[in-house]
Amino acid sequence: MSGADHVVYVLECADGTLYTGYTTDLERRLAEHDAGDGAKYTRGRTPVTLQHHERYESRSAAMSREYEIKQLSRRQKERLIGLE
Template identity: 65%
Template sequence: MSERHYVYVLRCADDTYYTGYTTDPERRVAEHNAGDGAKYTRGRTPAELVYTESFAEKGAALSREHEVKSLSRAEKERLVDED
């Protein structure tokens, strides 16, 4: 079985959104909340996983991550609310 690739969105404690890529969303959220994630999320914990998308290929996930990161806050809110 091939590995899945995920784009995820966190809602940080300061009510901002963080978008990232991983192969294991639960592990990655735990890393963020332990202070071992991205520099952006340090000091903004706890962070809550509010959205994921799954892909078979890493390239597709990374392209989608870039798209989601470029969305406005309002667009990210709509994306999260759809899920």
């Protein structure tokens, strides 16, 4: 893999909720979410819209950032992705 292949992303689901995830192939993962084959949480909440993504050089850095984002409040997440 080349550099920055680890992606942390934030989706807005059809019901207005936010979902944060990690992938090495953002386009494929978005298609999986929209097809109902993504995370259990996003099934039944499609379509999803990509609101934010960040690329990292290592899996560990991306996973740490995913955890950080998941700990944020809804308001803090909205600020991060520019919805506020």
